Amino acid sequence: MAGHSKWANIRHRKGRQDAKRSKIWSKCSRAIIVAAKNGGGDPAMNLTLRYAIDEAKAANMPKDTIQKAIDKGSGDGEGASYEEIRYEGYGPAGVAVMLDLLTDNRNRTASEVRYLFEKYNGNLGATGCVSYMFEQKGEIFLEKSKIDEEALMDLALEAGAEDIADEGEAWHITTAPSDYTAVRDALEAADLEIDSATLAMVPDNHVAVEGNDVQKVLTFIEMIEDHDDVQKLHHNAEIDDEAMAALDG
Template structure:
């Protein structure tokens, strides 16, 4: 992975999400509710709920909202029953894209996802068409102003797998999904809170785009993320910092 614009990619994504806070809240609440329904309402015993809870706190969601979503999931079972579906496809220039959805109407969702791909220069693929290009990993991201050697020691002691450095000075600490929570807690306890952290689908290789190609890909990714039934969008695109600076957040 070239990764010269890693930090610019992270910052652009964060700024874009901040502008969609209402929609982000709705998606996190849905994830909390489903996680609590499937694994119980105690985040200490339910890793999926722990992750969703932490995302809610990172997004500055009021605690009352979080607790109501948990109660909805562990309550009498009333309300929408969401089905989890993953769609795979390609964006401009062969960029690999995976789209995770929660839906109460599969026909509506697949229609919206397919239309969004087609309208923005991509195409929906078959199951398994791009999934092999991604690995599920815990990823703790640090900006260029952090010292990787300081972070590495407590991370490794807590079970981290690797540290990946990028040309812009930022770096990622990688963990197995099951070790993510303990590694994150360990580095935070040591005074090295990450600038961004998640359990995500990390691409093994990336496709670098610039200029109009990059803008077209961003347009597709943003349109997919804007769909109500979409929870997460993963891609293997790597965008240069100059393009991101000119892109609308």
């Protein structure tokens, strides 16, 4: 992906998240509570909970806050009952979008999300309208300064990684969902600090976003991600590194 690395997009997103840490932590807590409530409070026995904890750690959420969320979800205390839902549609410039949400009021959330799509010249579609364009994969990123390519190939491929790509400043490791945990564990066992790791919906093909559409698409993504109920946003936009650097600059 020369010229349009996913790593550049991740760095841009991390910069925004640093400024909205309390909201990110609130979303992480919600995901942990729901995961613990549905599958128990032991991450060794509940992979969904483990993934939620991993996301919280990546957001620098304090350990005691993570534990409080686990305790709240696995306890008998009453609280809001959240429903997991997925919305699909198209954003500006024909970008395909999928949203994973946790909501305690489906009607309210649907109305608010539909408004955001329409505000930015998008369209919230029917279930299945874009999901066929995506495939679930594990994605792990490491800064290249932490390990050379040969050592990483030996370690990650042995653990089950599908592919390792050079994205300039970072290595981009792709895994099947079933091998994601094993690969991540192998990297951590080698004392490698992981910069980003998640189970993501990866698009089969990308839509190149250029010119004035770059800011429109990024603003749309930011506004959607800022919604309290949105846990994850998946899209197939491809933005040139130079355009991303200009926005960050």
